[in-house]
Amino acid sequence: MTLRAANQSTSRRLLTRHRSKVEHALVALAMLVIATIFFARESHAPAPVPFVSSGELRVWFFDVGQGDSIFIDTPDHHQILVDGGPSQEVLSKLGEVMPPWDRSIDAIVLTHPHKDHVAGLVSVLERYDVAAVYDGGALSHTGEMDAFEADTIAENAATKHLVAGDRFAYGDVTLDVLAPTHPIDGTFPKDPNEASVVILLTYHDTTLLLTGDAPADVEHDILSSVGDIDVLKVGHHGSRTSSSTEFLDAVTPEFAVISDGVDNSYGHPHPATLQRLDDRHVRIERTDLDGDILLTSTGGEPTVEPSPLPF
Secondary structure, eight states: OOHHHHHHHHHHHHHHHHHHHHHHHHHHHHHHHHHHHHHHHHTSSOOOOOOOOOSOEEEEEOOOSSSOOEEEEOTTOOEEEEOOOSSTHHHHHHHHHSOTTOOEEEEEEEOSSOHHHHHHHHHHHHHSEEEEEEEOOOOOOSHHHHHHHHHHHHHTOEEEEOOTTOEEEETTEEEEEEEOSSOOTTOOOSSGGGGOOEEEEEETTEEEEEOTTOOHHHHHHHHHHHOSOSEEEOGGGGOTTSSOHHHHHHHOOSEEEEOOOTTOTTOOSOHHHHHHHHHTTOEEEEHHHHOSEEEEESSSSOEEEEOOOOO
C-alpha cells in the first residue's frame, strides 16, 4: 500500500469514527430538547415573563354576539373583565389578548343578572383564577345566576356588592362606581336593568363610562356624578330606553361603543338612539358591524377603532 493510500485509509477511519461520535451527540441533544419540552408542558406553563408597565391602557369591547363583555388591561397589566356575554365565546377572546401563561384575572364585574352578561362569567370562573368578584347584589332565579353564585363561592375570591361611592385603583387607572345609587344586595328587582352597575373609568385625561343596561332613569340619577367623558359604552345595546337626550347632552361623548349581535331579534341598536348620537356628532363603533373594538390610551385623547380578533 502506498503512503498516499495509507493516509486516505486512515482519514476514512477517523472520519467514520468522528461521524459516529457526532451522530451520537446529535441524538443525545435531540433527546435533551424533547425532554425539556415535555417537562415544560408537564409543569403546566413556562415561567411567567415579568410585566413592565407599558404606559398604555387597553380596553377591549369583545364581539360576543348579543351581550356585553369588556376586558380592561391597565398599563401595569392589571386585568378586569366587566360582564362575560351570553356564552363561552369570551374564553376564546381572552385567549387572544392574554399571554398564554397567564391564567389569572384580578377582578370580574357582573353589571346585572341577565344571561347575556353573566353566562360567560361562569365559564371564566371555571377556567381562570379570579382574585375578586364584584356585582351589584341583585339576584335572579336563573340557572346562569345559580352557577355564577356557586362558582364564586368555589373560587374563594374576594367578593363585594357594589354601590355608588365605591372606588378601586389599579395603578393610575381608577374605577368609580356610580350606580346602583343605594344598596340592593339580596333583592330580586322587577327590572334587573335598573340595577345595573355603572362604572366610570379614568386614566389621566381619558374617561370611559360603562353603563351595563342602565335605562334613562338611572342615567338621570347619575348625571351629577359623571361630567364630560371621552367614550360611552352605550347602555342596553343601543335600546331606545337608554342614551336619553338629557344624558347625552350632559356627558358629551366623542365615541360611542354599541355591543350587539348581528340581526338580533331585539332590533338593537334602535334607530332613535343612533339618531340621537348622530345629531351630536358622536363617532359610533358597533360590534355587529365592526367586530371587536379596541380603546387605547397613553393618558391623553384615546383611540377607539375596530380590531377584530381571530376568534
